[in-house]
Amino acid sequence: MTVSISRTFALGAVSALSFAAIAMGAAPAGATPAEATVAAAPAGVSATGICSGWKNAGGVPGKWTTVNDGCAHFGAKGMKMAYGWKVFKGGSVCVKVKGFNAKGKKTWYNAGCGKTGSVKAPWGNVAAKKEMQIKGGALLRWN
Known part of the structure; x- marks a missing residue:
């Protein structure tokens, strides 16, 4: 019995296996250690991890949109x-950031409006x- 495999099927199988290997963290053949680190990171994720660096977000005019970074941040007194x-x-956005009051209760702090900004919110232990929380029609990066 002879089995015939088409060229299209074979190329598709190789592509699927290559994608799966890269998604699981395998580096391309012949990659230097630096290239291997970058190749192992999924699209949109820095090689240092999802909990560091800038994240993308979008706002909607007239409505507050909440975004989170998906990472636990440990505080101290x-x-x-x-x-x-x-x-x-x-355009510009208005921003509120999450922090915690003296009793450890979640509180939203106004961070102002504009195209860029930064603020420090009480966090505690x-x-x-x-x-x-973002309000305004814009795409932004935040950390």
Whole structure:
């Protein structure tokens, strides 16, 4: 019995296996250690991890949109959490950032409006995700 495999099927199988290997962290053959680190990171994720660097977000005119970074940030007594944002497409945005009051209760702090900004919010001895509320028609990066 002879089995015939078409060229299209074979190329598709090789492409699927290559994609799966890269998605699981395998580096391309012959990659230098630096290239291997970058190749192992999924699209949109820095080689240092999803909890560092800038994240993309979008705002809607007239409505508050909440975004979070998906990472637990561990605080300490008296600590303040730093936030920053930069609009790269669209108009100004208004921003509120999550922090915690003296009793450890989640509180939204006004961070102002504009195309760029930064603020530090009280965090304290809490482990939680960083969150921002954005209002305004724009695409931005935040950290």
